[in-house]
Amino acid sequence: MNIAENQIDEIIELEYNIHLFKVISPEIARKINPGEFLNIRISELAIPLFRRPFSVCDVEDDCYYLMFSTMGTGTKLLASKKPGDFIDVLGPLGNGFNIVDDFDRAIIIGGGLGVAPFPYLTRQLKGKKEIISFIGGRTKNDVITYGLENISVATEDGSLGFKGNVIELLEKELDKTDNIKSKIFACGPTSMLKALKILAEQNNIDCEISTECTMACGFGICQGCPIQSSADEDKYLLVCKDGPVFNSKEIIL
Amino acid sequence: MSKVNLNVKIGNLTLRNPIMLASGTVGYGNEISEFIDLKKIGAIVTKSISLKPRKGNKPQRIMETAAGMLNAIGLANVGIEKFIKEKIPFLKKHDVPIICNIAASTIEEYVECVSMLEHEDGIHAFEINVSCPNVKEGGLQFGNDIKMVGKITEKVRANTTKPIIIKLSPNVSYISDFAQAAKKEGADAVSAINTLVGTAFNIKTRKPKLYNITGGLSGPAIKPIALAKVFEIHRKVDIPIIGIGGIMNWQDAVEFMIAGSSAVQLGTVNFIDPTAAEKVLKGLTDYCNENNIEQVSSITGSYQLD
Ligand SMILES: Cc1cc2nc3c(=O)[nH]c(=O)nc-3n(C[C@H](O)[C@H](O)[C@H](O)COP(=O)(O)OP(=O)(O)OC[C@H]3O[C@@H](n4cnc5c(N)ncnc54)[C@H](O)[C@@H]3O)c2cc1C
Ligand SMILES: Cc1cc2nc3c(=O)[nH]c(=O)nc-3n(C[C@H](O)[C@H](O)[C@H](O)COP(=O)(O)O)c2cc1C
Numbered sequence: 001m002n003i004a005e006n007q008i009d010e011i012i013e014l015e016y017n018i019h020l021f022k023v024i025s026p027e028i029a030r031k032i033n034p035g036e037f038l039n040i041r042i043s044e045l046a047i048p049l050f051r052r053p054f055s056v057c058d059v060e061d062d063c064y065y066l067m068f069s070t071m072g073t074g075t076k077l078l079a080s081k082k083p084g085d086f087i088d089v090l091g092p093l094g095n096g097f098n099i100v101d102d103f104d105r106a107i108i109i110g111g112g113l114g115v116a117p118f119p120y121l122t123r124q125l126k127g128k129k130e131i132i133s134f135i136g137g138r139t140k141n142d143v144i145t146y147g148l149e150n151i152s153v154a155t156e157d158g159s160l161g162f163k164g165n166v167i168e169l170l171e172k173e174l175d176k177t178d179n180i181k182s183k184i185f186a187c188g189p190t191s192m193l194k195a196l197k198i199l200a201e202q203n204n205i206d207c208e209i210s211t212e213c214t215m216a217c218g219f220g221i222c223q224g225c226p227i228q229s230s231a232d233e234d235k236y237l238l239v240c241k242d243g244p245v246f247n248s249k250e251i252i253l
Numbered sequence: 254m255s256k257v258n259l260n261v262k263i264g265n266l267t268l269r270n271p272i273m274l275a276s277g278t279v280g281y282g283n284e285i286s287e288f289i290d291l292k293k294i295g296a297i298v299t300k301s302i303s304l305k306p307r308k309g310n311k312p313q314r315i316m317e318t319a320a321g322m323l324n325a326i327g328l329a330n331v332g333i334e335k336f337i338k339e340k341i342p343f344l345k346k347h348d349v350p351i352i353c354n355i356a357a358s359t360i361e362e363y364v365e366c367v368s369m370l371e372h373e374d375g376i377h378a379f380e381i382n383v384s385c386p387n388v389k390e391g392g393l394q395f396g397n398d399i400k401m402v403g404k405i406t407e408k409v410r411a412n413t414t415k416p417i418i419i420k421l422s423p424n425v426s427y428i429s430d431f432a433q434a435a436k437k438e439g440a441d442a443v444s445a446i447n448t449l450v451g452t453a454f455n456i457k458t459r460k461p462k463l464y465n466i467t468g469g470l471s472g473p474a475i476k477p478i479a480l481a482k483v484f485e486i487h488r489k490v491d492i493p494i495i496g497i498g499g500i501m502n503w504q505d506a507v508e509f510m511i512a513g514s515s516a517v518q519l520g521t522v523n524f525i526d527p528t529a530a531e532k533v534l535k536g537l538t539d540y541c542n543e544n545n546i547e548q549v550s551s552i553t554g555s556y557q558l559d
């Protein structure tokens with residue numbers, strides 16, 4: 001965990017208003033793992049006050065990538081940055097995906113911008129594990145497939161791929177007779193994660209989910225990001241420090 | 254080499270410099286110690302400790318506001334036993350004066366906490382939180398009631414020889430009356446201010462944005478109010494004041510000292526820039542050296558009114 005000014009090397013505009021920043025930082029590129037995040041101070045002024053958390057999207061040599069779309073004040077300001085500009089970055093933060101486990105097939109599930117951490121995860125798993133990706137969105141304009149492999153798509157309006165949500169698609173595709181040891185990696189809206197948690201546990205598939213919430217600090221000092229532990233009723237875990245990636249069995253959504 | 258003497262005396266408490274870390278904004282020091290050298294900081298004020306561990310409020314606990322934030326953490330803390338066993342040893346290793354902030358819902362509980370910690374030599378002083386706005390019992394009700402503030406101070410005073418700082422609520426008409434009550438019952442200092450009660454609604458769902466409905470407002474948005482409260486106390490009551498509220502940089506810290514603070518605490522800024530305390534200390538030191546100020550304490554209450 002460190003604070004530094006990182007220079008933006010390149011900005012790539014993907015379809016549907018998705019921005020991809022390539023940022024130079026050998027330190028972060030060397031240290032960061034898939035599912036971990038960076039907390040970015042977008043303005044030196046007091047508005048917006050908080051840093052904004054972003055998953056590391058990918059890593060290549062001395063650079064890392066961020067993927068985002070404009071949601072509000074912070075992301076709008078971030079989107080106005082130009083190559084050569086510096087951003088104030090705190091990180092790497094949090095606990096990412098556990099990929100040293102014993103599994104042969106990675107099932108990646110992303111809803112909307114929830115796909116952000118998966119190009120890096122895919123890069124790390126490629127050639128080592130079988131990868132299947134299920135990507136969902138409301139319409140085809142919300143489906144982001146950048147950096148992913150072996151993709152099946154679900155849209156709620158049916159404008160692309162399966163008509164329905166991505167968990168319904170997964171349920172349909174889950175071949176319960178095949179006994180390849182699978183592990184699910186997911187990130188997306190809470191409603192999606194809730195449905196997935198039930199499905200994964202019913203089918204006895206190990207499942208890690210990346211959760212989101214408002215963060216003030218991002219590194220465990222404000223206590224602003226609690227999530228209920230399933231092991232201990234009297235205990236909250238912190239999304240920023242204990243997560244953002246949790247085994248689905250660890251938490252109550 | 255800095256020429257200025259940064260020591261400050263706050264009642265019976267002497268600190269190596271006036272820059273402190275505010276309660277609830279640095280936990281128990283572990284995480285922030287990765288960003289700043291705690292040895293350089295005047296003191297760390299712990300997250301409010303209660304007799305028993307507290308789970309805290311359900312989410313949503315925090316939200317951003319214009320130049321500030323609302324929080325309703327609900328005093329989530331490890332409880333006094335774990336604090337003694339796990340947290341004090343860590344802080345002692347870092348050679349930083351610990352000011353233990355205590356929250357309770359009865360006078361007896363305050364006394365019990367203080368008594369349990371009285372012989373912990375790492376603890377340099379107690380800051381008594383009579384003003385947390387985010388718990389149902391105690392907290393703000395105490396902070397709103399002059400008699401209670403006086404009584405808590407009196408009872409705590411009777412049970413400790415360590416310096417006592419009473420942390421005052423700004424959610425009152427005349428904060429100086431509360432400072433007066435604390436002084437009368439033997440407090441060494443007051444700290445001002447705790448957060449201001451605020452709320453926010455989602456206009457789509459019409460629901461409050463915080464689970465607790467109301468929260469405490471902090472950050473740059475509250476600085477002018479905090480300064481006015483410090484100034485009011487300074488003009489009316491002869492007691493050392495620790496200024497808190499929206500300090501983001503050394504200029505803010507100097508301003509708080511001019512308004513009457515003997516020392517300051519940094520809160521919300523730690524979330525945004527965990528290195529802020531060292532920067533503020535450096536800025537304050539440079540300011541003193543550039544202005545030939547030999548004692549940092551000479552800035553306290555140096556406002557010029559015509
Ligand atoms: C661990 C973590 C990793 C993240 N990774 C990424 C990432 O890689 N790419 C990315 O684009 N975003 C990511 N986010 C979300 C990102 O932090 C928010 O989109 C961002 O903070 C919005 O800031 P803003 O100032 O633009 O919006 P605000 O002004 O704060 O909010 C504008 C509107 O958007 C809504 N909103 C804000 N955040 C979210 C959210 N997360 N989901 C849905 N609605 C939201 C608000 O309720 C509000 O209505 C991540 C969040 C976390 C906690
Ligand atoms: C997230 C958060 C938690 C806090 N917790 C406590 C607490 O446990 N006890 C306490 O006395 N004050 C607590 N405070 C109040 C701060 O110590 C400080 O008085 C207040 O935030 C104003 O200063 P600031 O504007 O610099 O943050 C908390 C503040 C924040 C933002």
Ligand code: FES
Pocket residue numbers: 214215216217218219220221222223224225238239240241
């Ligand atoms: S965001 Fe501050 S503790 Fe998690």
